Amino acid sequence: MIPNFQAHPWHGIPAGKNAPEVVNVFIEIVPSDTIKYEIDKLSGYLKVDRPQQFSNIIPALYGFIPRTYCHDEVKKLAIESGSEDVKMGDLDPLDICVLSSHNIHAGGLLMEAIPIGGFKMIDKGEADDKIVAVMVGDHAFGHVRDITELPEAEVKRLKHYFLTYKNLPDEPAKCRIDEVYGAEHAKQVIEASQKDYANKFGGY
Template sequence: MKPTYKAHPWHGISAGEKAPEIVNVFVEIVPSDTIKYEVDKESGYLKVDRPQKFSNIIPALYGFIPKTYCDESIKELAVQSGATDVTEGDHDPLDICVLSSHHIHSGNLLMDAIPIGGFKMIDKGEADDKIIAVMVGDQSYGHVKDISELPEAEISRLKHYFLTYKNMPYEKASCRIDDIYGAEHAKKVITASMSDYEKKYGK
C-alpha cells in the first residue's frame, strides 16, 4: 500500500472551486473553546496559542481560508479605503468567522461558507481583515447574503470580540476597526489574499 498523508490545512487545500462566492474554511476554534488554538504553519497541526485568560469567548466559528495570505494586495486595499497608516498585511492566512446555528463541538475541520462582509481591522499598522460568513445550508443564517441583513447586536458582538480579544486589563487597545463592509468588498479582500498567496507560495 502507498503511504497516505494528511493535507496541510493552509497549503494543501484550495480556497474553494467557487471562491470567492463560496469558500473553504478551516475551523481552528469554536465558541465553547476556552483555549485559543491556531494552526502551526510548519506542521499543519493545531497547537495551543494561549488560554483565554478572561471572559472574552469567540462568538462564532473561527479559522482561515486556505491558500490565502495577507500581504501587499491586502495592504493596498486598506490604503485605498483610507487607512493611511497601514504599512503591511499581517503575513497570515485570511481570518474568517462563520455564523451557524449548529453547535459544533471542536475545530480542526473544514466547511463551506458564504462570505457576507467583514471588518477592516488595523493592528499596529498591519491590515488584519476579518471576513464574516455564514455556513452553507444553515437553517438560521443560510439565507443571509450581506452583513447588512444581520441584527445590529450580532455585528456588535463580533466587533467587540475583535477589539478586545488581545487586550490585557487596563491596557490600551492595540487594534481598531475602521470599516464594516459588505459582501462585495469581502470578495475583493478574499481575491486579493488569494493573489498574495500565489505571489508568495505559488509556482
C-alpha cells in the first residue's frame, strides 16, 4: 500500500494547468489575522512570522503561487518595465492577494484565482511584486478581469497596506511601488517567476 503524504504547498502543487490565466494560490493569512503567518520553506507548515503591529491588517486574502520564485527573470522584467536600482528578486515565491466577498476564517488552504493586475514593489533593492487577483466564482469580485475595473478606493487600500505594513510609526517608507499594472503585465510577472522557479528547482 502506498502511503499518502500531504504535498508541500510550494513545491508539491502546480501553479495551475491554466496558469497564468487562472492560478492556484496557497493562502497564508486572512484579514482577521492579528498574527502574520508564512510558509516554512523546509517543512511546508505555516509558521508564526510576527504579530501584526498597530492597524496594518491585511485587507485581502494573502499568500503565494506555488512553484514560483522571484529572482533573475523577475528582476529583469522589473528593469525592462522602467524600475531602477533593482539588484535582485526577493528569493521567495510570488506573492498574491486575492479579493473575495466571502469571510474566510483562516489560512492554510488552496484556492483558484484570476490575476487582474498587481503592484511593482521594490523593497530595499529587491523586486517584490504583489499580484492582485479575484477568487474564481466570487459573487462580488469574480467578474473582474483587470485592476482598472476595481473601485479606486480598493486599489488605494491595498497599495497603502503594502507601503506601510513593515513600518513603525513615523519611520520613512522601507519600500516603494513603481507601478500599478494590469492583468497582462501580471501574467508576465507570473511567467517570469515560473522561469525563475524552473532555473532554481527544476521544471514547473
